[in-house]
Amino acid sequence: MEVFYFVVFGALGLVVAALELSKTSRDRVNTSGPFNSFKNNYLVVYSLMMAGDWLQGPYVYYLYSQYGFGKKEIGQLFIAGFGSSMLFGTIVASLADKHGRKKACVTYCFTYILSCITKHSPQYKVLMLGRVLGGIATSLLFSAFESWLVAEHNKRGFDQQWLSVTFSKAVFLGNGLVAILSGLVGNVLVDTLSLGAVAPFDAASCFLAVGMAIILSSWSENYGDPSDSKDLITQFKGAAGHIASDKKIALLGAIQSLFEGSMYTFVFLWTPALSPNDEDIPHGFIFATFMLSSMLGSSLAARLLARSSLRVESYMQTVFVVSAAALFIPVATSFLVATPNVKGGGISFSGCIQLLGFCAFEACVGLFWPSLMKMRSQYIPEEARSTIMNFFRIPLNIFVCVVLYNVDAFPISLMFGMCSIFLFVASLLQRRLMLISESQKPKLHRGGSPVESEMETQPLNV
Structure with a gap:
């Protein structure tokens, strides 16, 4: 079965390389020198931030088990992380709109470094504190950096189409290449150098510290609504008002919650799905294959987003249908393919089929992130961007906590x-x-002058 893994991994690698090397002028966006400098600075920081996150992921459960905790205690620690992200993380991340996105990004680095330090203690209460800090950091990671990028991009007067370039590159690097390299670095630290399960967390702290130094030295501050007259409750009410009064924002939030909820559930389920009888599967190699699939998706997204004639709202329908079909494969194989009851051994034929489907789903994940970022930049109002983005994460975190509790x-x-x-x-x-988006497009007079539709001229009741 090792041959099967290498064939899948090699095929995906060749496809990704072919997509990147075969880009034509139609697939590229012509940009300026100042924008490229701005983009590269952000990509370096974002990659460091994602390295700090990816280095920890594969070893959290393993570290807790090394400290002697059972599945129940570990499950409680994981639930604490998602619950913290839902409660405290939403509040802290929402403060970014008022007090500054740069400060929020620095807070992410500092909070996550503290979370990594707690991993040195085998005490349950200290580890629980680390999970709470990690939940807060996760909310900041998935809101503050994107909010800072969009606001700074607009403040510097760059073309809106160029945002898609940064988004697709960020996903290609941060959720693809960096994830694979982080897995390899973690493997070297823990297995090759025998530095222990806490070593990846120390390495993550180093990457986060370097990224924080770059932010402090090269980023300018930007805000959503710095008005002192708005307290946190008023901010939440304003964000809720935007969601309630604009169907596009509400739909976008529902779409994000449904996809991310399914994605995080998949993260917990793929291991038992591929090894129901404790089959010996190469977890690290499969993880790298998933990340390569995600790189394939983000590379394809870069091509699609570069074409101004193709709307992101259109092709994302196909992405969701394909992802639904990919995650239905385990259901189909449970009825159509016999699963051996022999313990141990290599991956089964059913597992091979599921692995191909999971790779297809990860490719959809790679397509999803830059496309979602593009839609959020279009539909979410600047003054409450971080607050609204974290509103979307509330149902997601509730769903994941319920799944973890009843897994x-x-x-x-x-x-x-x-x-x-x-x-x-x-x-x-x-x-x-x-x-809805099509119906609200500006209409044209016969002479060609734009006229706003009636829906667009309606003020928001916030």
């Missing part, structure tokens, strides 16, 4: 079936978003 209560095939349904619903909501 042993339902068959894996049922959980994948639920995710598949969620993704199909996301495709329907995406179509609805596209239709």
Whole structure:
């Protein structure tokens, strides 16, 4: 079965390389020197931030088990992280709109470094504190940096089309190449150098510290609404008002929650799905294959986003349908393919089929992130960007906590079936978003002068 892994990995690598090398002028966006300097600075920082996150991921569960904690205690620690992201993280990240996105990004670095330091203690309470800090940091990672980028991009007067270049490159590097390299570095630290399970967390702290130094020395501050007259409650009410009064924002939030909820559920389920009888599977190699698939998706997204004639709302419907079909494969194989009951051994034929489907889903993840960032830059108002983005994460975190709490209560095939349904619903909501967006496009007089539609001229009741 090792041959199967190498064939899949090699094929994906060749496709990614071919996509990158075969780009034509139609697939590229002509940019300026100042923008390229700005973009490269952001990509370096974002890659360092993602390295700090990816280095920790594969070793959190392993470290807790090394400290002697069982599945129940580890599950509680994971739930604490997602719960913290939902509660405290939403509040802290929302402060970025008022007090500054740069400060929020620095807070992310500082908070995550503290979270890494707590991993040196085997005390349950200290580790719980680390999970709370990590949850806060996660909310900042997925809101503050994007909010700073969009605001700074607009403040410097760069072309809106160029945002898609930064988004696609950020996903290609941060969620693809950096993830693969982080896995390899972590493997060297823990297995080759035998530095212990806490070593990747120390390495993550170093990357975060370097990134924080670059932010402090080269980034300028920007805000959503720095008005002192708005307290946090007023900010939340304003963000909720935007969501309630604009169907596009509400639909975008629902789509994000459905997809991310399915994605995080997949993260927990892919290991038992591929090894239901404790088959010996190469977790690190499979993880690298998933990340390579994500790179393939982000590379394809870069091509699609570069074409101004193609709307992101249109092709994302297909992405959601494909992702729904990919996560339905474990359901289909449970009925159509016999699973051997022999313990151990290599991956089964059913597992091979599922692995191909999971690679397709990861490619959809690579397509999803830059495309979602593009839609958020179009639809979410600047004055409340971080607050609204973290509103979207509330139902996501509730869903993941429920799944974690009940992960042993339902068959894996049922959980994948639920995710598949969620993704199909996301495709329907995406179509609805596209239709609303099309209906609100500026209309033209016969002479060619633009006239705003009636819906666009309606003020928001916030």
